Amino acid sequence: MQHFITHSNWNERKVIDRSAIQVSKSLPKRKLTGLIIEETGTVKKGDKSVGVSWQYCGNVGKLANSQVAVMSCLSNDDFASMTDARLFLPEGWCDDKYRCDKADIPQDLRMFKTKTEIAYDIVEHHNEIGIDFDFVGGDGLYGNDPELARKINELGYVYMFDIHKDQHVFIEEPILEVPESKLGKGRKPSLVKPDKQSIRVDKYCDTLNKGDWTEIKVRKTTKGTLKALFHFAKVFIWNRTTNTIEPRLLVIKKQKTKNEEEIKYSFTNANLEQYTPKALAYMQGQRFFVEHCIKECKQVLGLDQFQTRKWTAWQHQVALNIMTACFILKEKLFCFEDLPLLSAWDVKAWICFKFFQQLSDDDMIDRMFVRHVKRQADINRAFIKEGFANVSK
Numbered sequence: 001m002q003h004f005i006t007h008s009n010w011n012e013r014k015v016i017d018r019s020a021i022q023v024s025k026s027l028p029k030r031k032l033t034g035l036i037i038e039e040t041g042t043v044k045k046g047d048k049s050v051g052v053s054w055q056y057c058g059n060v061g062k063l064a065n066s067q068v069a070v071m072s073c074l075s076n077d078d079f080a081s082m083t084d085a086r087l088f089l090p091e092g093w094c095d096d097k098y099r100c101d102k103a104d105i106p107q108d109l110r111m112f113k114t115k116t117e118i119a120y121d122i123v124e125h126h127n128e129i130g131i132d133f134d135f136v137g138g139d140g141l142y143g144n145d146p147e148l149a150r151k152i153n154e155l156g157y158v159y160m161f162d163i164h165k166d167q168h169v170f171i172e173e174p175i176l177e178v179p180e181s182k183l184g185k186g187r188k189p190s191l192v193k194p195d196k197q198s199i200r201v202d203k204y205c206d207t208l209n210k211g212d213w214t215e216i217k218v219r220k221t222t223k224g225t226l227k228a229l230f231h232f233a234k235v236f237i238w239n240r241t242t243n244t245i246e247p248r249l250l251v252i253k254k255q256k257t258k259n260e261e262e263i264k265y266s267f268t269n270a271n272l273e274q275y276t277p278k279a280l281a282y283m284q285g286q287r288f289f290v291e292h293c294i295k296e297c298k299q300v301l302g303l304d305q306f307q308t309r310k311w312t313a314w315q316h317q318v319a320l321n322i323m324t325a326c327f328i329l330k331e332k333l334f335c336f337e338d339l340p341l342l343s344a345w346d347v348k349a350w351i352c353f354k355f356f357q358q359l360s361d362d363d364m365i366d367r368m369f370v371r372h373v374k375r376q377a378d379i380n381r382a383f384i385k386e387g388f389a390n391v392s393k
Contacts, residue, residue, distance in 0.1 A: 005313050012312075012319035017129055019319075019326040020083035023074050024131045026330055030077040031282060034160075035126055036290035037119045037138040038073075039088070041066040042304045049309045050103040053090040067306070069318070070118040072126070073293040074133060078219070080289035081329040082297055083131070084122050085318045087311075088115055105311045116145040120152070127155055135270075137287050140164045143267055146239040146246065153269050160251070160268045160283040165202040167265065169235040172196055174245060176238075194238055194245070201265045205231075205252055213254065216281045222375070224382040228255040230281055232272060251284055297321055300344045301328075341372045 041057030043066045057066035068088040073080050094112040135158040143161030152159045174194035181188045213229040231252040251266040297303040303321045328344045335342050353364050
């Protein structure tokens with residue numbers, strides 16, 4: 001096993017690409033297919049594991065000694081599976097030849113790339129190998145990089161990226177011009193500035209009235225129908241890298257949770273002439289599935305149980321995990337008519353059972369049946385409660 005993971009020369013990229021292609025072919029085409037990008041971290045001890053550094057780790061929500069990877073999944077409706085994962089190498093690693101040699105990092109991969117640059121590499125690679133997807137999604141890290149949005153737009157894809165609440169926008173299209181100098185005051189201006197004032201998206205949200213919102217049923221969940229209020233507005237941003245004004249469609253979702261009101265902001269290059277409000281709401285909500293896929297890969301398939309240090313070992317373990325996730329997706333789809341609630345945990349439990357045979361087949365099936373009945377009862381209870389709430393209204 002040690003040799004197979006760390007030293008054998010099988011090509012992990014071919015395994016990942018073949019898995020991604022099979023995921024793409026297997027996914028039902030019920031709705032728009034999203035290629036969703038997300039980074040994930042694994043807390044580590046010591047400084048020998050490849051890419052480990054004191055950096056922000058989303059799993060613990062703070063700086064930690066960790067490995068961080070940028071990952072992607074393909075999702076359509078309620079089905080999704082991982083399709084790529086690339087290790088983020090901090091600058092400290094790229095500049096340290098000794099550490100790179102010890103970890104056996106290939107010479108051509110020792111260059112520093114930001115997470116948004118890695119994300120674009122993933123999108124571009126999916127496009128090159130013929131993966132079928134309709135839009136690209138991601139969280140605020142990717143949404144606040146206008147260059148990533150510009151490059152994905154040039155590839156011909158729709159994007160739906162979350163943005164931070166302090167993102168500035170222009171409600172009306174501004175003109176970039178060199179302002180006139182004030183008589184007798186300072187140097188003559190030489191840099192262009194917009195002729196209109198920008199506003200933070202959260203401050204813009206505060207100006208909206210009740211009539212500016214539309215309620216949309218996004219999708220059905222195990223806890224009832226997910227509904228939220230949405231607002232769409234054509235806005236403009238100042239891309240300081242290219243020094244240009246670029247249009248965006250601002251998507252704001254407002255949803256009540258148990259304790260508070262949650263507001264999410266997103267940018268997209270789609271428009272309301274091409275897509276319905278419900279389709280845009282669907283695209284914004286698909287980020288849930290990459291988070292679910294990563295959680296499934298870690299908690300069920302052991303993605304975060306890296307007990308190795310070298311570059312190849314990390315790549316091999318990730319490739320095997322993505323291949324296994326592809327297999328589980330196929331099992332879910334194959335069994336969907338008879339077992340619509342089949343989970344990754346169920347598939348793993350059945351495989352382990354077949355290896356060790358500690359129960360009879362009938363006993364194992366009965367246990368799985370009981371779990372599914374309980375889960376279905378919880379789902380039914382949520383929708384019955386929702387139905388009574390609608391009647392009372």
